[in-house]
Amino acid sequence: MIEVPTMTVERVSSETLETLVRRLSDGVVAGPDDLMGIGECLNVIESIESHEDTPQVWKQDLEVVKRLFRGIILEESADPQADWKKIQATLRNFSGNGQSFSSGSTQAGDAMETRVSACALAPAVVGDDEDAGNLEKEHVALEDAELIKDFIEEAKEHLASIELNIMSLESDPSDKEAINAVFRPFHSIKGVAGFLNLTAIHQLSHEVENLLDEARSGAIDVTDAVIDVVLRAVDILKVLLKELESALGCAEASLSSGLVASFLKTLKNFDPQQPLARPRSTEPPKVGKILVEKGLVEPEVVQKAAETAKERGMKIGEVLVDEGTLSPQDVAGALREQRRFKESTASVRVDTAKLDNLVDMVGELVISQSMVLQNPEVQAIKNQKLQKDSVQLRRITAELQRISMSLRMVPIKSTFQKLIRLVRDLSKKSGKEVRLEMRGEDTEIDRNMVEEIYEPLVHMIRNAVDHGLETPEERKAVGKDPCGTIFLSAEQKGGNIIIELRDDGRGLNAAKIRAKAVERGLISPEDNLEERALFDLIFHPGFSTKDEVTDVSGRGVGMDVVRRRVEDLRGKLEVSSVAGQGTRFELKLPLTMAIIDGMVICVGPERYVVPTVALRESLRASRESYLTVHGSGEMIKVRNQLMPLIRLHDMLGVEPKFRNPWEALILVVNEDQKSYCLLADEIIGRQEVVIKSLGAGLRHVRGLSGGAILGDGKVALILDVKGIVSAYEEGGQYGHDDRQRRVA
Incomplete structure (x- = not known):
């Protein structure tokens, strides 16, 4: 090192x-x-x-x-x-x-x-303390703000690429393509920094580029020490870019050149002197090798599959899938990894404000098209050409909306990649062996949500490393692999994205959680909570079962942030655990914040949209299933389970068509591990609607999350199920003669 x-x-x-x-x-x-x-x-x-x-x-x-x-x-x-x-x-x-x-x-x-000085933001990279070089500054004239801004954005992307590829290089130091993938971003940063007279950034990038060039030529091995040097250089560049960004709009920027000088002084004496143990291959890794390294299949099986593939004129991946040894997803993942350094996609930078305006206008176009085509006078026209043109117009506008919405979508890969470095650092800090396995990085999600979901994932991974995974000695004692595994995946299901994070650690300690909850007064000793409700207590602010505070966790700050952030994104978070086997978190999020998949319902003369993410089922209740329970109010019995009945017409202040539950429609929703029945008149149908803000005056009305313009041009309010349930719980039970309480 x-x-x-x-x-x-x-x-x-x-x-x-x-x-x-x-x-x-x-x-x-x-x-x-x-x-x-x-x-x-x-x-x-x-x-x-x-x-x-x-x-x-x-x-x-x-x-x-x-x-x-x-x-x-x-x-x-x-x-x-x-x-x-x-x-x-x-x-x-x-x-x-x-x-x-x-x-x-x-x-x-x-x-x-x-x-x-910003040098303190990058610990362990400062050099000799005798010259105070870390406090020196480079004053740079900012003559062209647009060029500087573009450089900052591109440099950030390059640094993210370096962090991703350096982790791949750490797992296979002989991978020449991976070395090139780390070398090229430093070369690009160096070139532009030199053009812009950013001396500190240019010097740092140039020296690290030289080090990587030695690795490319085979003069030195890629060891942990080399990787640490590269990552420290990335940290310093981040500091310099942050200083540069904060000075945009000013005449000059003050960069921590002393921080670079101290680092370069350390780098000057860096000489691992480790000759290569084997020649490096210029060929991309074989699919079989990738599958073996991932632990998905044994080398002997790959060898046998290679022989079979040669006899049948097939590929190894095809044989492994055909024989049932691996799933198509496993082989596809290996193929993607094989070509990860060869693929590139042309792109163009677009102002996000322009992009959002485009999406909004396309949404307005779709609404206007529906209003025109649903106009009774237009529908009364029986001209066949008009009807044919109307169908074509619907198809084109629907496709235009799909494409415009896809412009907002970006792969969640960028968020997942940041977590690779996090797991590596936490593993070293905690003294635990941890590997991170990821799947579904190419799943796309609204760009506005990509950064929002990063913080919750950070908290959950920190929690998994510190609370969930055992030390190598503890894992060996119970017959586990000394290296713990955190599995992170993303997939699209319908109009939602499902993010799963699980570990193979000790699992949640229900008894300890219960004892801590009683100690803090969250529950009474007599409360008999179901396991899911008990696990849900870990999301309470300040709640922690950690006996002592560490650098990683223990203050009870984190999981409450996770729950709040997920709910702000109109998502759901569920946790499950098996003692000795691990813990699983599932985040269910909408694909985009601009469109919501909802069920349009009628309550009296008004129409409302209920998000399908909150809706479990709809049913017609029998007269016998309607009960009144002393102390609990009106209840509906659904498959032997009693659920509180919430009369939406009471909450919203409208006159319903049906007051008797057995004549109306029941919507079963889940909130805070409990089920509730919402009383409505009828369901019109399922529909994706563009979310519109209610404006400043109605933004904080409880029980409403926005509005939507339907095809006939009328507005339907989007219901916030959590707000409605909270208002119901806090307002007590509603009597038959007291039905004027409103959500607001």
Whole structure:
């Protein structure tokens, strides 16, 4: 591994503290509601306190900050905004006149008087502490903002590509194509940076390019040390790009050239001196080899299949599928991996605002077309040519809408790729052996949702590594593979995308969850919850079964963020677990935020849309299935299960056609692990509708999530099932003579 010169404790502490101050002052942590950001700040504080020589006066002030942070997280703070200001004031004292450093060294005090450097954002890459080179800045004139902006976007894409391919290279260091796939992005960044006179970025990219060129030529082996160097270079480039991006619109940018100089000084002494153990192949890996490396089939089986394929004039993959050894999906995945470095797709950059406007206008076009063709006067015309042209118009507009919506869709691959690096880092930090297996990376999802879903996946993977997977010793003791597996997949089902994340760890401890819930007052000792309802408690804010806080998890901040973010995306989240075998999370999300797949229903004279993701079934109830239960109100018995009856006409304030449940229609919905029956008059049909905002005045009306224009030009409100159920639970049961309560 690469050796980094040891830094003094005072220097490490002050630079780490500078990171903390910068996070708060520059808006990296948004405020008291940014729980993820606060969690990262707590990690920084604990890293400062862990040093033996950290001045005691620092620890005292930071302990106050920690208490204020934790009060905000656990919702115990009476005034979070006031506490937030106290935190900022305390930390500004550190970066101001240095009084809080009185018991520290002069070196630490001097360092804090210097403007905070972004170098602290990339730990473990700073060089010798004797020259303070990490605080040097390169001042770059920004003469062409558009060129700089394009460079930043392209460089970000290149860095994402590097992180993906470096992981593939780590699994097969002899893969020359993988080395080239890492080399080329650095070469591209270097070329454009030189043209734009971005000296620091140009120098860093050039030196790493040279290192990779040695690997390409076979002069050095691709070892863990080489991979660590490349990943550290990526981290520094991210810092430089962030500094460059923050300066857009200004006359010049200030880049951390000292950070690059320190890294290059370390790189200069880097010499693994490890000759190649075997010649490198220029050919892409064979399908059989890929399948063996993935653990899907034994080498002997591949050898036998190769012989059979040669006799029959078939391909190995065809033989393995034909014999039932592997599924077509397994072979297809290997084929995709084989050609992953050969395929390229031409693309053009389009302003996202223009794209959204196009999608909106196409939606309006579809609505207008339906309104024209459903006009009674137009329908009264019996001209055959008009009818033929109308059919053609419907076909063209439907295809136009499909294509325009597909423009919003991007593969979820970019989100999945980021998690490869995360798992690698968590594996090293936790001391556990972890492999990440992925499937369905090419599944497409609305581009607006791609980034939104990343944070929940990060929290779930951190939770799986820290809580779910056992240590190698524990796994060996119970007969498991020492290396734990996290499986991540995505697939499209109907109008939804299903994301599954599971691990093969210890599973959820129902007894421990119950004990913790009783301790926190979430349930009483007498409550007899079903296992699914018990598991659902892990999503409660601040809930954690971890006995001690680690760098990975344990503060109870994370899973509540997952649930909230998924619900904001109008999705569903379910968890299941088997003791000793692992835990499974399933996220069910709509493919796009612009269109919703819903059931159009009638309640009185009005029409409403119920999202199909929340709808389990619809039925006609018999008179005998309608019951009133003391203390529970009206209930419907569905297959021996009693479900609360929610009268939509009461909630929405309209006069229904039918008041008797056995005459009306029952819609069974699931919410918070419970089933409810919604009373409606009839179902008109299933339909995909374009979601329209209700405007600022109606945006926060409970029980409504938007509106949609139907084919006849009239508006139908889209129901928010969660809001309706919550209003029902909080408002108590509805009596027969009290039916005027509204959702709002």
